[in-house]
Amino acid sequence: MSYPTAAPSQGRAATSAQAATQARAAAPALAALPLPERALLLRGLSHALGENAAPLAAIAEDETRLGMERLRSEIRRTQAQLQMFADVIEAGAFLDVVIDPPDPSAQPAPRPDIRRMLVPLGPIAVFSASNFPFAFSVLGGDTASALAAGCPVVVKAHEGHPRLSDLAGELAAEILPAGVLTVVHGREEGRRLVTDPAIRAVGFTGSTSGGRALFDLANSRPDPIPFYGELGSLNPVVVTRAACRARGTDIVREYIASVALGQGQFCTKPGLLFLPADHALHARLRQEITAVPPAPLLGLWISAAYHATLEQLATHPAVRPLHLTHKPDDPRTSTPALLTTSAKSLRTHPELLRECFGPASLIVTYTATEDLLETLQALPAGLTATVHGQEPEDEALAQRLTATMQAGRLIWNGWPTGVAVTAAMHHGGPWPATTSPLHTSVGNRAIGRWMRPVAYQNMPEGLLPAPLRRANPWNVPQQVVGSRPIPDGKI
Missing domain, CATH: 3.40.605.10 (Aldehyde Dehydrogenase; Chain A, domain 1)
Known part of the structure; x- marks a missing residue:
């Protein structure tokens, strides 16, 4: 044709x-x-x-x-x-x-x-x-x-x-x-x-x-x-106590790089970072985020939404700014920001579970494993969920964490930004990440x-689509099913 x-x-x-x-x-x-x-x-x-x-x-x-x-x-x-x-x-x-x-x-x-x-x-x-x-x-x-x-x-x-x-x-x-x-x-x-x-x-x-x-x-x-x-997606990242002790500074550096990639304008940006309450990484977090320069966002509509959402989060009584600068004179430019709250506060205030599309992220501190798990259960489903842990001591904990997280892609010791175009990739997830998980x-x-599937029953060869014909003119893979009984004659 x-x-x-x-x-x-x-x-x-x-x-x-x-x-x-x-x-x-x-x-x-x-x-x-x-x-x-x-x-x-x-x-x-x-x-x-x-x-x-x-x-x-x-x-x-x-x-x-x-x-x-x-x-x-x-x-x-x-x-x-x-x-x-x-x-x-x-x-x-x-x-x-x-x-x-x-x-x-x-x-x-x-x-x-x-x-x-x-x-x-x-x-x-x-x-x-x-x-x-x-x-x-x-x-x-x-x-x-x-x-x-x-x-x-x-x-x-x-x-x-x-x-x-x-x-x-x-x-x-x-x-x-x-x-x-x-x-x-x-x-x-x-x-x-x-x-x-x-x-x-x-x-x-x-x-x-x-x-x-x-x-x-x-x-x-x-x-x-x-x-x-x-x-949208919050893309939570959990850092275990063992991982925090072993490589906390490296995780912070990689985290800020992921948050700032493309000025935070990725649907896979890590919007939540879960750290142990005694992480002692405040200075390192400030150092890394301060090094990220202001840059223009994609448009005025994104910049306006970013600054409005950031202000609402930063002024919430359960949130403490870790790094926050004045709104820039250029209305299209963004400044990176880090906010912090506790796992208990996040459960108490679900209004904090908002995507802030831009170079900002919320650090959530947890006191114990059950505190962390209870909070993860309260999160909306997302495109991704990440665990940074140590092998082999964190394997049992990681199983509990990944069983709790609802996401289309689960990541171990990596970062959600960067979606490989491969046969096995799944870029999706339950609502509100997508409308079709x-x-x-x-x-x-x-x-x-x-x-959509179509079944053709007793169709003459000339009326069949080419891929279904016995001659198989398109030379496509054909799965031919052998005879097998169906119990009670039911499907």
């Missing part, structure tokens, strides 16, 4: 309705495209990013002030994501083909021929993130995984990098068939996109409040659709969000 090639001007649609209509028209051909050709499209996007890295990074730096080194690295990561999903497409296992041959002698009744596979949902809406203008934006992980699944994508560009979004959309339009990827702008167009009948699922990375509003909108439709929101937004299993 062939497509007309899109012109660069088709990379951006005037309205969400136009974009959704174009995506719906493009969906059947994209779904039917042989896997090698689909993979070639993603490899073309990866190549285009590399070829245009210099102008893309320059525009991104002008709009985000994230720094050229960071932005070039993010372009390489985005290229790698596209290449990874091209590999996934070519391997074919993502289709999850299962074949149950017929069995006339099966009891209590003959079993028909049943063949099952995953098929694309259809047009997908993707909301770009402010803090990753490449990796979670127009050509980021949500887009790459949706295209890999065979779904056209309409991207709602983030207002923090509109020119970059348009350029990325134009580059994509030179490679992809018409209607397969379009970009729209504006919050109202984003809301309309979620309710457009052509859109079959939504991917979102952003604030808990914004994500919840769109999640509710997706569920209020006459035909509710999946909404995959990656939202079963799925990841990073790694090759992210493709599963944009597909």
Whole structure:
């Protein structure tokens, strides 16, 4: 099946309705495209990013002030994501083909021929993130995984990098068939996109409040659709007494580096650090945080929210500032901050369990293991949870801690910032970290969000999709199930 090639001007649609209509028209051909050709499209996007890295990074730096080194690295990561999903497409296992041959002698009744596979949902809406203008934006992980699944994508560009979004959309339009990827702008167009009948699922990375509003909108439709929101997280880090004694100064240095990475504008920033009450690391903490220079945040809206949340936390009667400076004259600039409270106070005042998106973190002191465990049980679920301990003396304690922590990724003697793009990665978690704890937004299993299973019973060969046919023209892995009885004839 062939497509007309899109012109660069088709990379951006005037309205969400136009974009959704174009995506719906493009969906059947994209779904039917042989896997090698689909993979070639993603490899073309990866190549285009590399070829245009210099102008893309320059525009991104002008709009985000994230720094050229960071932005070039993010372009390489985005290229790698596209290449990874091209590999996934070519391997074919993502289709999850299962074949149950017929069995006339099966009891209590003959079993028909049943063949099952995953098929694309259809047009997908993707909301770009402010803090990753490449990796979670127009050509980021949500887009790459949706295209890999065979779904056209309409991207709602983030207002923090509109020119970059348009350029990325134009580059994509030179490679992809018409209607397969379009970009729209504006919050109202984003809301309309979620309710457009052509859109079959939504991917979102952003604030808990914004994500919840769109999640509710997706569920209020006459035909509710999946909404995959990656939202906020406190990402608690627990330091055991043994680890504090053995390498407390190193842990403090690494902790501050993780908090300050990207000016704290990561969903995986460690927002809570649990230390023994007698840790004696106050001077070292102040020394490390004082060395972090003020820097601009992504936008005025983030800076305003950061300083407002920080002020509310810092002035709370149960909180003591460990390092806090005056609000800078430049409204976009942030200053790093450390606050401290006790585990008991955190349990007593759940209002302190708020994400402060920026270079600030709350140190929580605990007196005993039960004090720590009781507090961990009171925490909201998150994307990550970390334990710094010593082997072998902390193994039993670590088992109790990790059994208590609710998170999509558990980390031992490391830091949550930096999410590896691998097959085993799970970037998600129970609410309020995400709206769907079963799925990841990073790694090759992210493709599963944009597909649904279909079983074909006693279907003639000519009516079967190519991956289910006996000839297997796409040469995908087929799991053929042998005859096996089902107790009492029930499933």
